[in-house]
Amino acid sequence: MSKTQDIIDAIQTLMIQSNKFVDVKHYIQSAKDDETFDFPLCSILAESDNLSQLGSTKTQHVLTLTISYLSQSWTQEGNRMSYAFADGLEDLFKTNRTLTVNETVVSVYLVAKEYGLTELEESTIDGVTCQVEITYLSDSK
Secondary structure, three states: OOHHHHHHHHHHHHHHHOHHHOOOOEEEOOHHHHHOOOOOEEEEEEEEEEEEEEOOOEEEEEEEEEEEEEEOOEOOOOOEHHHHHHHHHHHHHHHOOEEEEOOEEEEEEEEEEEEEEEEOOOOEEEEEEEEEEEEEEEEOO
């Protein structure tokens, strides 16, 4: 399995284990997964992996993920549920600045949140898109 997939799986596992994401009904990691789903949902997609050679033995990776939360409901306090998920993600990464994924230490940073509200004929979909940067070193081959 690829390092990128391992990192995505580790982040999803952290969210599933956190009480801030118990209302997420569906996680998707591929555009192929978006045909059938339940709201609220979370998608975790890899956008890019920028590589920099560090000497002859190490490569630095800056992996960019897009984590999106989409919801059609509100919190018990009347707030947008997707906002609560995005804030929960920010808290999760403040607590877990580094993760160990298959013996590789990765640094995780939430670098942007973009809020949106889409009016559809039958409902309103509320969403937040979060950009996450993961930095780690690997051995050059």
